[in-house]
Amino acid sequence: MAGKLDLDPRIVARARALAVRAGQPVVDIARSHTTVSVERAVLRLAGVHGADSDGIPWVNRLVDAVRADVGLGHGVAVPVFHAAAATGVDDLTVLAQKAAAGAVRFDVPEKKAEVTAARRRAKKSAADGLKIVDRRRAERDRLIKRYGDPQQRPWIYLIVATGDIYEDIPQAQAAARAGADVIAVIRSTGQSLLDYVPEGATREGFAGTYATQENFRLMRAALDVTSKELGRYIRLTNYASGLCMPEMAALAGMERLDMMLNDSMYGILFRDINPIRTFVDQRFSRQVHARAGIIINTGEDNYLTTADAVDAAHTVTVSQLLNEFFAHEAGLADWQLGLGHAFEINPDLPESFRMELAHALLAREIFPDAPLKWMPPTKHMTGDVFRGNLLDGFFNLVGALTGQGILLVGMMTEAVVTPWISDRDIALQNVRYVLNGAGNLHEDFVPAPGGFIRNRANQVLGEAIELLERIVDDTLMEAIADGTFGLMKRPATRGKGLDGVAKQDADYYNPVTEALEA
Amino acid sequence: MSIVRPYGDTTGDGMVQLSFTLPIPHDKRAEGAAIQLANKMGMDPALLVHAKPMGDGFTFFVVYGKVSHLVDTEKVQIVERDFPLLSAKEVNAVIKRKLRRRLNVVGACIGTDAHTVGIDAILNLKGIAGEKGLEYYAELSVTNMGAQVSVPELVETAREQKADAVLVSQVVTQRDAHLHNTRAMSAAFREALPAGKRPLLIVGGPRFDELMTADLGVDRIFTRGTTPREVASYLVHALIGSKA
Numbered sequence A: 001m002a003g004k005l006d007l008d009p010r011i012v013a014r015a016r017a018l019a020v021r022a023g024q025p026v027v028d029i030a031r032s033h034t035t036v037s038v039e040r041a042v043l044r045l046a047g048v049h050g051a052d053s054d055g056i057p058w059v060n061r062l063v064d065a066v067r068a069d070v071g072l073g074h075g076v077a078v079p080v081f082h083a084a085a086a087t088g089v090d091d092l093t094v095l096a097q098k099a100a101a102g103a104v105r106f107d108v109p110e111k112k113a114e115v116t117a118a119r120r121r122a123k124k125s126a127a128d129g130l131k132i133v134d135r136r137r138a139e140r141d142r143l144i145k146r147y148g149d150p151q152q153r154p155w156i157y158l159i160v161a162t163g164d165i166y167e168d169i170p171q172a173q174a175a176a177r178a179g180a181d182v183i184a185v186i187r188s189t190g191q192s193l194l195d196y197v198p199e200g201a202t203r204e205g206f207a208g209t210y211a212t213q214e215n216f217r218l219m220r221a222a223l224d225v226t227s228k229e230l231g232r233y234i235r236l237t238n239y240a241s242g243l244c245m246p247e248m249a250a251l252a253g254m255e256r257l258d259m260m261l262n263d264s265m266y267g268i269l270f271r272d273i274n275p276i277r278t279f280v281d282q283r284f285s286r287q288v289h290a291r292a293g294i295i296i297n298t299g300e301d302n303y304l305t306t307a308d309a310v311d312a313a314h315t316v317t318v319s320q321l322l323n324e325f326f327a328h329e330a331g332l333a334d335w336q337l338g339l340g341h342a343f344e345i346n347p348d349l350p351e352s353f354r355m356e357l358a359h360a361l362l363a364r365e366i367f368p369d370a371p372l373k374w375m376p377p378t379k380h381m382t383g384d385v386f387r388g389n390l391l392d393g394f395f396n397l398v399g400a401l402t403g404q405g406i407l408l409v410g411m412m413t414e415a416v417v418t419p420w421i422s423d424r425d426i427a428l429q430n431v432r433y434v435l436n437g438a439g440n441l442h443e444d445f446v447p448a449p450g451g452f453i454r455n456r457a458n459q460v461l462g463e464a465i466e467l468l469e470r471i472v473d474d475t476l477m478e479a480i481a482d483g484t485f486g487l488m489k490r491p492a493t494r495g496k497g498l499d500g501v502a503k504q505d506a507d508y509y510n511p512v513t514e515a516l517e518a
Numbered sequence B: 001m002s003i004v005r006p007y008g009d010t011t012g013d014g015m016v017q018l019s020f021t022l023p024i025p026h027d028k029r030a031e032g033a034a035i036q037l038a039n040k041m042g043m044d045p046a047l048l049v050h051a052k053p054m055g056d057g058f059t060f061f062v063v064y065g066k067v068s069h070l071v072d073t074e075k076v077q078i079v080e081r082d083f084p085l086l087s088a089k090e091v092n093a094v095i096k097r098k099l100r101r102r103l104n105v106v107g108a109c110i111g112t113d114a115h116t117v118g119i120d121a122i123l124n125l126k127g128i129a130g131e132k133g134l135e136y137y138a139e140l141s142v143t144n145m146g147a148q149v150s151v152p153e154l155v156e157t158a159r160e161q162k163a164d165a166v167l168v169s170q171v172v173t174q175r176d177a178h179l180h181n182t183r184a185m186s187a188a189f190r191e192a193l194p195a196g197k198r199p200l201l202i203v204g205g206p207r208f209d210e211l212m213t214a215d216l217g218v219d220r221i222f223t224r225g226t227t228p229r230e231v232a233s234y235l236v237h238a239l240i241g242s243k244a
């Protein structure tokens, strides 16, 4: 597929190098801080589970108790495992219950031997948790071998969003039977701002279903049954973004989710979560995804709903490059990078379709080994569902012509409702028609040298480089504060969840990071 | 002419099209059931032109047919714009002359709804459809609280800012979230402030019914395609009286 735009490889390399320089200071911040959710994820991997009678998870109670006694800067592992040994309570969930009742006090042991002993036990527990993640990954590999991958690219990605996991399951199974390769369960509104992960099977979400460990398990089990029935491994997706990215990643790894929405800036821009909190959480969560063999989906498509898709096309490229750098730095491989982009140009503009093709092909050629995630029109969808179906057809055609990896199926009723069963069926029919009739058209499609598409792609790349140069000079945090992405202005000193961030002390210890970076 | 019927290709033919799903597998009985529904909805004759099985036990139908209902355009209930549409200059002039201070507006998208594009279109300088938002009006003082704002926060800010008007946006409508949130908001203002001190309450969003003001406890509802100028003109009309 490479080489259709005649991009200068030196310019592409320069863009990548600039992204590394722009991103590195943020990585440095991420490496020197921790958050309540990072620490809770450590405890989840160490086996703490369940919630109190108010539905507050024991990991929250335990982290809060440790924090009240010694702060977060040492990491919770040493104080928790030291207290476990000192009180003789080996089961950490029981320890959390006692701590919540005020019956345990935490401290950082002064004796070196005690610290070493606590670290050793923490390391062992974390390793046990990661073993579950490893087993799940091996299980996925086995099942894919047994049932097989989808026969075509792009993989067909469909959303279910009833709010009730027991409604979602039959809908997801029906969607898979109708041709979906990937099922995403959208989360309830408001979940991304909860500073805890709800527990148990849930039936009462708004415009989506709560992401819980039990809901993950139920849906994965149901899709395993369907995979067997269809002879095709059906992948399951959920959302990491929000205040609990690290824990979502840990739970997804332990329940064999296959993809996670994990954008480095989505929470900042679209949920007003504090930038530092997000970057710290994001790095840890991506390290866990890397280990779990999970494919991440980034969220550049969203910028084009608040900013203009032509004017801001280069911000998508810049963000993809940053997402790629952050992902590589966290240990993810190219096959795990579902970098996002979208068909969001105003259809009333002259040449809108040619520009869409140029942008999509640009992403394809800059990231030849990433399974790009191609997102459908949403912003310019209206109540005119007939026109919407036509736009979705053209969107599908761009997907086929430019070799996209994952195609999120667009719904003609996008502006009206969360999808009805018939919307999904009509949308899949649209995708099938295009892939069947034009799936190999990319073999014949080469934009003319010096033509509109090549020029436009090169122009966007040029603008991306200019913007990256500015970001390197001003810092990424400043760029985010200035509204560079999606026109949302998010200063590093503001936003939700900042109080859950702490600087790492010299003796900070995190057995999971240690294992993941080994 | 105040009596009309749907138009297919001939005046008075009454032709409409309808699509829906029934939760039954596709067979002759299912097709009959679809026609029965169409008949009960007033389509007679009803012509079933498409039936397609979906998944286990669902069938999608498209039905064309003639309806006998007559529509009287005189009897339609709508909220007509009952205020003059002013230019930004006129809005500023009225406020300056009659209110003699800036008019305070507080806006937010409340509840767990994170959609800001609609309220920003009305409030932010950038505006929408070629019109600048309320921030552009020199005599309006605008506080845009953004999205996912809780009702208590909104009431508090409205009080602090001495808001003359509160503008609330609601886009997510699943399980009637927009109606519940709006009722909670108007109730909170009624509780927090006595009648004379309460700001003008305005809600907007693409799926509101403009006729529901009394039910929701608000002064005005704006829906799809609203522009900032309409809102500014209404503010002046409702708070000051727009006779310039």
Ligand code: B12
Pocket (backbone or CB within 6 Å): A161, A186, A187, A188, A189, A190, A206, A207, A208, A270, A302, A305, A306, A378, A379, A380, A381, A382, A413, A414, A415, A416, A417, A418, A419, B112, B113, B114, B115, B116, B117, B118, B119, B121, B122, B128, B167, B168, B169, B170, B171, B172, B173, B174, B202, B203, B204, B205, B206, B207, B222, B223, B224, B225, B226, B227, B231
């Ligand atoms: C952009 C968008 C987003 C962006 C929002 C970015 C942002 N910062 O706003 C992102 C990607 C973040 C997003 C997220 C979600 N979205 Co969304 N999103 C849309 C989309 C594509 C466009 C909405 C939009 O911007 N319209 C343009 C503006 C200008 O129009 P408007 O809002 O109608 O506003 C106008 C009028 O209504 C009026 N108005 C509006 N508010 C007010 C207020 C006042 C005071 C006044 C006077 C007038 C007024 O004036 C405005 C200008 O004319 C729609 C689909 C569509 N095409 O409509 C879905 C849609 C609204 N989203 C939807 C959903 C479900 C979600 C999610 C909940 C999905 C999920 N479960 O994760 C999340 C939101 C999470 C949350 N907590 O809310 C659904 C809502 C379904 C429903 N009816 O309940 C829609 C319809 C898509 C769908 N079919 O599923 N979304």
